[in-house]
Amino acid sequence: MSHNNRIRLPGSWVDGSVVYAHEMEQADQAQYLALSEAGGTWAMASNTTIGGVGSAFWHFTLPVVADDISGHVVATKTLYIDVNGFFTAHGLATLDNFQGHITSGHTVFVDSAAFFWASNGSQVVLVGLTIVAEGGGSGNDGTLQIGNVFSGNGHLVVRAGSNIALHGTMVVDDDAAVSFQGSSGHPALLIMGTQSSLSIAGVANVSSTGVVNFLGNSFLHMESSSLLQFDSSAVLTMQAGSVFNMGASTTRTGKLIRSGANAHEGMRRTTGPDNDWTVPCEQWDTVRVPSTLTGGRIWTLAAPTDTSEAINITIQATVGSPGGVLSIKYGVALLATLQDSATHAPGCVTFEWDPLDLLYRVKHGTTEFITLGSPNESFGSTLKIPGPS
Amino acid sequence: MPRESYTTISHSIRVDAAAVSRATALVSLVQASYNAYQDAVYGNRIPDDVDIGYVYMVAIRVGLNRWPPNSEAAPIGSRPTGATFVIQTGIGVHTITVNVVDADQTVANTIATAVGVTLNTVLSAALCTGLGAMVGEAIAKNPGSVPAFGPF
Numbered sequence: 001m002s003h004n005n006r007i008r009l010p011g012s013w014v015d016g017s018v019v020y021a022h023e024m025e026q027a028d029q030a031q032y033l034a035l036s037e038a039g040g041t042w043a044m045a046s047n048t049t050i051g052g053v054g055s056a057f058w059h060f061t062l063p064v065v066a067d068d069i070s071g072h073v074v075a076t077k078t079l080y081i082d083v084n085g086f087f088t089a090h091g092l093a094t095l096d097n098f099q100g101h102i103t104s105g106h107t108v109f110v111d112s113a114a115f116f117w118a119s120n121g122s123q124v125v126l127v128g129l130t131i132v133a134e135g136g137g138s139g140n141d142g143t144l145q146i147g148n149v150f151s152g153n154g155h156l157v158v159r160a161g162s163n164i165a166l167h168g169t170m171v172v173d174d175d176a177a178v179s180f181q182g183s184s185g186h187p188a189l190l191i192m193g194t195q196s197s198l199s200i201a202g203v204a205n206v207s208s209t210g211v212v213n214f215l216g217n218s219f220l221h222m223e224s225s226s227l228l229q230f231d232s233s234a235v236l237t238m239q240a241g242s243v244f245n246m247g248a249s250t251t252r253t254g255k256l257i258r259s260g261a262n263a264h265e266g267m268r269r270t271t272g273p274d275n276d277w278t279v280p281c282e283q284w285d286t287v288r289v290p291s292t293l294t295g296g297r298i299w300t301l302a303a304p305t306d307t308s309e310a311i312n313i314t315i316q317a318t319v320g321s322p323g324g325v326l327s328i329k330y331g332v333a334l335l336a337t338l339q340d341s342a343t344h345a346p347g348c349v350t351f352e353w354d355p356l357d358l359l360y361r362v363k364h365g366t367t368e369f370i371t372l373g374s375p376n377e378s379f380g381s382t383l384k385i386p387g388p389s
Numbered sequence: 390m391p392r393e394s395y396t397t398i399s400h401s402i403r404v405d406a407a408a409v410s411r412a413t414a415l416v417s418l419v420q421a422s423y424n425a426y427q428d429a430v431y432g433n434r435i436p437d438d439v440d441i442g443y444v445y446m447v448a449i450r451v452g453l454n455r456w457p458p459n460s461e462a463a464p465i466g467s468r469p470t471g472a473t474f475v476i477q478t479g480i481g482v483h484t485i486t487v488n489v490v491d492a493d494q495t496v497a498n499t500i501a502t503a504v505g506v507t508l509n510t511v512l513s514a515a516l517c518t519g520l521g522a523m524v525g526e527a528i529a530k531n532p533g534s535v536p537a538f539g540p541f
Binding site (some may be wrong): 005007008009010011012013014015016018019020021022023025177212 | 391415418419420421422423426427430438443447448450451454455457467475490492519521522523524525526527528531
């Protein structure tokens, strides 16, 4: 029933008709119950349906206050907020099975000190959306915060196939960490592309099971004043077949233990000229005298550039007749001679720089009394130290 | 029949010759009143189609209004009693078929139950009383004890 019933059916109010008192009573009561332009309060005893099958609008030009409204926009119907209109909710808005759109060119603003809040277990899926944490007024920085507002941890999860692109600086704050948590068959990677660099101003720790791999053609570049440090009990292992190229000075404060058949030390070796010669003692470990000298020669040992280093130099005669006497000097001092001898073994002498007295000393050498030991050693070059008497 | 749609129930009730005469005279008046109603409500009219059957139907509503269901709010003496529905002799009494709006039948049933008479007795009294009221016949001051017209 949509309203008060008719007292009489249409057409039965005819001229001359008797009107009962009760009919007038009904009419009076109906007007008493009707909404009035004068205003007032109506307590509806049951639901009131406006419209029915009609298509008319209720048009309010005054504010409407709904103190206890519970309304529905039923299926296929739409509640429109027209251009320049507002929908203001000071209470909670619960969106059950809600699907909404913000059409192109329009914006949802979250004002200062307000929050867009997704509770525990919910998801905000942003498809093709760019989030800009833009700097605010008064020099405030924009912040995209993965919260730890309560006790739980916040996570920014980047799903497979997705990327995070940083076009600025990422700051990891106090007590924070960037963690790579790979699993078997699913490694987590930090990939530094071409032209990118990783600068570590703090400490980089690799855990007890962690590995830093340098793949093919990559290298670890230590710039000036940088330090690669192995602490106590740390081990640097060079696997067989690997090469350790060291063109710089080495200071070793620990012992050197050689082990295995290939732990020998290769010496620098050359053959000297058939001339008087200043021997570059830092350049060579062993210098061989040419097989044939065309006359007496004087080789003068050069002092080391760093006179504090006790360098060694070995002069080694060739088997056979040398053809001349080789005198070995340091400055004007004659240190030794390799003489032409047919009855002694080829001579060999090693000198060592004395950093305190700043001169070369004979470290060891063959004696002049060693005779030929086999037919193949048909000629020798007897060593005399310091020189011929 | 007029453009409104009602759910009706057909009943055979007895009327006297005066009732039929009044109904016949009312057809044109009801049509005129109905046209005025259409002008106000619809803003247009359908072709005239009020007939005596429609007059009977609306007259039953008018007659039932004589005995308001809410007797506490009704004028003194309006409450129907057994005396209200004493069968009268009449002249030219015969049976006609009328369509009763379902809501009116409900009211008539309530009265019939309360008073202890048949539904058709109440409807006969309502029809004859309604027709009398519509033609302006004087009615008793205390309708609860004296029926205006009928039943038959």
